[in-house]
Amino acid sequence: MKNSFSVSHVSQVFGTGTARVEALHDVSFEADAGSLSLIMGPSGSGKSTFLTIAGGLLTPTSGSVEVNGVKYTERSKKQRDALRLDAIGFVLQAYHLLPYLTVADQFKLVDRVKPNGNLSKEQLDEVLATLGIQNLVHKYPGELSGGQQQRVAIARALYPDPAIILADEPTAALDSARVEVVGALLKDLAIKRNKAVVVVTHDTRLIPFADHLYNMQDGWLREAEAVVS
Amino acid sequence: MFLALKEIKKEKLRSGLIIFMIVLIGYLIFILTSLALGLAQQNTDAINGWQAQRIVLNADANTDMRQSFLTQKQVGKLSNKEALLGETSVVAKAKGQKQQSAVFLGLKSSQFIYKNLKLTAGRNVQKGNEVVVDTAFKNAGYKLGDKLQLNDYKDKFTIVGFTDKAKLNIAPVVYGRLSSWSALRGIKAGPVGSAVISQSKTYKNTNAGVKTYTKQQVINKLPGYSAQNATFILMIGFLMVISLIIIAVFLYILTMQKLPNYAVLRAQGIPSKVLVGATVSQSLLLVLSGLVLATVLTIATAAVMPSAVPMAFDIPALAEVGLGLLVMALLGSLIPIKSVLSVDPVSVIGG
Numbered sequence: 001m002k003n004s005f006s007v008s009h010v011s012q013v014f015g016t017g018t019a020r021v022e023a024l025h026d027v028s029f030e031a032d033a034g035s036l037s038l039i040m041g042p043s044g045s046g047k048s049t050f051l052t053i054a055g056g057l058l059t060p061t062s063g064s065v066e067v068n069g070v071k072y073t074e075r076s077k078k079q080r081d082a083l084r085l086d087a088i089g090f091v092l093q094a095y096h097l098l099p100y101l102t103v104a105d106q107f108k109l110v111d112r113v114k115p116n117g118n119l120s121k122e123q124l125d126e127v128l129a130t131l132g133i134q135n136l137v138h139k140y141p142g143e144l145s146g147g148q149q150q151r152v153a154i155a156r157a158l159y160p161d162p163a164i165i166l167a168d169e170p171t172a173a174l175d176s177a178r179v180e181v182v183g184a185l186l187k188d189l190a191i192k193r194n195k196a197v198v199v200v201t202h203d204t205r206l207i208p209f210a211d212h213l214y215n216m217q218d219g220w221l222r223e224a225e226a227v228v229s
Numbered sequence: 230m231f232l233a234l235k236e237i238k239k240e241k242l243r244s245g246l247i248i249f250m251i252v253l254i255g256y257l258i259f260i261l262t263s264l265a266l267g268l269a270q271q272n273t274d275a276i277n278g279w280q281a282q283r284i285v286l287n288a289d290a291n292t293d294m295r296q297s298f299l300t301q302k303q304v305g306k307l308s309n310k311e312a313l314l315g316e317t318s319v320v321a322k323a324k325g326q327k328q329q330s331a332v333f334l335g336l337k338s339s340q341f342i343y344k345n346l347k348l349t350a351g352r353n354v355q356k357g358n359e360v361v362v363d364t365a366f367k368n369a370g371y372k373l374g375d376k377l378q379l380n381d382y383k384d385k386f387t388i389v390g391f392t393d394k395a396k397l398n399i400a401p402v403v404y405g406r407l408s409s410w411s412a413l414r415g416i417k418a419g420p421v422g423s424a425v426i427s428q429s430k431t432y433k434n435t436n437a438g439v440k441t442y443t444k445q446q447v448i449n450k451l452p453g454y455s456a457q458n459a460t461f462i463l464m465i466g467f468l469m470v471i472s473l474i475i476i477a478v479f480l481y482i483l484t485m486q487k488l489p490n491y492a493v494l495r496a497q498g499i500p501s502k503v504l505v506g507a508t509v510s511q512s513l514l515l516v517l518s519g520l521v522l523a524t525v526l527t528i529a530t531a532a533v534m535p536s537a538v539p540m541a542f543d544i545p546a547l548a549e550v551g552l553g554l555l556v557m558a559l560l561g562s563l564i565p566i567k568s569v570l571s572v573d574p575v576s577v578i579g580g
Contacts, residue, residue, distance in 0.1 A: 052578045057496060078500070085498025094577045096493040098232070100239035112231055113499055140239065157497065168578055 005054070005164045005196045006030045010063030012049050012219075023049040024060070027221045029214070031164070031196040036187050036209055039200045040224075041216030047200045048168070050216065054198065055088055055166050056080040068163055085114055089162035093169035095153030097141040104137040106156050119161050127155050130185050132178075147174050154182065158189065165189060167199040171206060183209035232507035233514055236483075244515060247479050251519025252526065254472045255554060258465055259527040260540070262550050265461035267539035268399070272454050275334070275397040276444060279312070279342050284447045285425035285434040292442055292450035298420035303436045310429045312340035313422040315410030319379045321362075321403060326370055331362070332397045333379060335410025335422070342426060346404060351390030357409050361390035363401035368536065379403070382413055398451045399539075465550070469557055472516075476561030480512055484565035488572055496574035504569045509562050516558035520551050 012024040023046045031037045041047050052058040054065060056072045065072040067087050072080060084090070097106060110118060119127065128134040131151040141149050154170060167186065171179045187209045190197045199206060207213065213224040237244040270277075276284075285304075290297035294316045304313055315335035322328045336343040338354070346353055346361060351373045354361055360377060366388065371377075376385040386405060395402040407422060425434060433441045449455050491504050524547075531542045 048578050052575050055496065055578070057575050057578065081495075081498045081500050083498070084496075085500075088498070090493075090496050092493055092496065092577055094489065094493065096490045096577065098235075098487070098490050098494075100236040101232075105235060109231065109494075109499070113503055153493075 004030070004032050004066075004068060005198065006066045007050075007054060008064050008066070010050075010053055010060045010065065012046075012053060012058070013061045023219050024053070024221075025219045027063070027219075029054075029221060031198050031212075033163070033194045033196050034190055035211040036190045036197040036199065037212040037214065038206055038210035039198065039214045039216055039221070040202065040204075040207075043202075045216040046219040046221075047216050049219075050221070051166055051168055051200050055090055056084050085160060086117070087163045089157040089160060089165040091154050091157045091165065091167035091170040093172050095149050097149055097152055097156070099141050102138050102140055103133065103144075103152050103155075106152065107159050110156070110159050114160055117161060119159050123161075124155070124159060127158055127185075130188075131155055131181065147178055150174060151178070151182070154185070161193075163195060165195055165197045167197070167201070169201050169203070170199060171201065171203045176205060179203065179205045230506070230510045230514075232503070233510035236507075236511060237514060243483070247475070247515050248519045248522065250475055251472065251516050251554075252522045254468055254475070255520050255523030255551070256526045258468045258472075258550055258554070259523055259547055260530065261461060261465055261468070262546060263527070263531075263540040263542050265458065265465070266541040266543050266546055268457060268461075269454070270394075270541050271396045271399045271539050272451050272457075273397075273448050274394040275332075275402050276448060278347075278394055279345070279426055280428050281426045281444045282430045283427040283432045283441050284444060285427070285432075285439050285441050286423070286447070288438050288440040292447055293452075294424050294447065297423045299422050299425065299439065300419060301421045303434075303439045304421060304425055305434060305436050307340070307425065308429075309341060311425055311427045311432065312342040313337055313407065313425055314342060315407050315414070315421075316397075316423040317410060317414050318400070319403060319413065321366070321377045321379055323371060323375045323377050326375070329366060329369060329371075330400050331366075331403045332400045333360075333403045333405060333410060333413055334397070335405055335407035335413075337407050341428065343404075346392055348390045349393050351388070353390060354405055355389070357406045357412075358384055358386050359389045359405070360386045360409075361392050361404040362388055363395040363403075364391050364393050365396070365401035367391050377403070379413060384412075398454070469553055472554055473557040473561050476512055476516065476558050477564050480508065480562055480565040481568070483511075484508060484568050488568065489577065491569060491572045492574050492577045495572050496577055501570055501572075504572070505566050508565050508569055509559065512558045512562035512565075513555065516554055520554060524551070 007027055007029040010024055010027045014021045014023055027050060039047060053060045059073060067083060070083060075083060101109060107124065125134060131154060133148060133151050136144060136148060171182050174182060183206050186197050189195045215222050215224050286292060286294060286297040287299060295318060317333050319331050319333045320328055321331050349364060371388060373388055375388045377388060378385055534540055
């Protein structure tokens with residue numbers, strides 16, 4: 001199945017009257033399998049609102065979101081939960097790993113909720129090795145550095161083998177060498193594992209890995225011209 | 230359960246402290262329950278032993294056997310399911326023994342209470358100057374053949390038998406003849422006894438000046454019985470509420486610390502029911518662990534407790550109390566559950 005993700009004419013308004021803020025203006029966006037899209041923009045430009053709606057955590061004021069042909073916006077909260085678990089991998093800046101689960105247990109938790117369709121042991125080992133955390137599986141989050149925790153969070157998001165990967169500042173806590181690794185991993189996931197990868201970031205170090213580059217400014221999304229493939 | 234077990238395993242000190250508190254509360258509740266049951270039994274052992282269903286007393290006796298006098302006319306005709314008895318408080322003493330406060334119960338040898346008396350040693354009363362006494366006398370050093378002085382009555386009574394679980398209103402019972410009761414009370418004519426005990430639920434005495442009560446009505450009017458039970462129920466109830474507060478507060482604090490983690494899990498599509506299940510499981514596991522340890526402590530206490538201490542370790546009653554604590558654990562997890570359900574996964578996007 002071709003993994004695809006589209007946002008059609010999405011607008012989002014918060015508040016009313018003088019407190020009314022239009023966070024997104026008629027945003028349309030498509031990400032196909034095999035591509036890595038980078039959405040950049042200053043703080044307050046609407047990137048987080050876009051990601052929140054794209055991930056089905058917020059129903060937009062108008063417009064729709066479609067994941068693999070399924071209209072997210074027409075689903076119930078429970079159905080959106082199930083779809084998110086199954087089809088969307090969230091890589092968040094705030095990784096907040098459960099402190100009482102070892103790295104290995106973080107994946108076991110996913111197995112308990114979604115027993116089928118997750119990465120095989122070999123595939124997981126490969127992801128862990130790529131992220132350089134294969135020797136940390138028996139450690140608790142409290143025993144890891146911020147960068148290591150971020151990489152575990154990335155592996156956790158990838159473990160359910162989602163069709164779409166939505167990443168919120170995935171390299172915020174990483175040094176340049178690890179940015180290269182994570183950028184290459186995300187790109188690799190897009191190409192080799194046929195995923196649609198969407199990254200919201202300030203980090204210009206990820207630009208070389210992007211197939212499509214977008215700018216978000218005051219709630220307007222525009223495709224940028226400069227993309228290095 | 231998975232999350233709850235992992236958290237308890239990782240946070241040993243934190244979980245240990247909660248369990249420790251549950252152990253203390255559980256142990257205290259078990260001991261108080263045993264004490265309440267023990268004292269209640271010592272109030273009612275004799276009445277329960279007769280398998281009484283209805284008790285007839287003088288209508289002006291305020292449901293108190295000790296204050297009741299019945300005439301032959303009031304007693305009327307009795308079947309084999311009824312027995313007449315006379316009750317009076319006595320102080321028993323024998324040479325070389327400590328004084329014992331007791332209840333003298335005069336029986337008729339032709340009636341069921343006398344016939345059904347279960348002896349642990351000796352034989353039943355055959356003469357007016359013989360008595361069968363509760364084993365409390367034996368525990369106090371009295372022996373078969375000892376001569377008892379009851380109050381200031383001129384004649385002495387010989388202990389010819391011991392019987393178990395024969396206490397009325399905490400005091401050990403001294404069973405004798407109904408004629409001895411009359412003699413002890415100085416009655417020469419008129420009253421023939423204090424109460425008619427019936428094993429039949431349908432028995433009703435309609436004679437003038439008497440009233441038929443249920444066993445429970447009479448028990449509830451035993452001096453101090455209801456007040457004592459109410460005190461214990463109040464104490465146990467308070468401890469239940471305290472355990473509820475402890476569980477709720479601890480779980481709430483633990484849950485509040487985990488809300489950002491839960492928000493990420495919710496963002497990733499982990500259903501709320503998994504997180505709610507973890508909170509409930511954690512609460513139940515902590516309380517269950519505490520209860521198991523409290524039970525072990527209670528069993529150990531029961532093993533070393535002297536028989537003079539009025540405690541009854543009744544397993545069904547203690548299980549009910551344990552179940553009550555588990556219900557408290559469930560209730561205690563409701564407030565944290567409300568927090569878990571209100572977790573907003575949007576809060577972890579951006580920053």
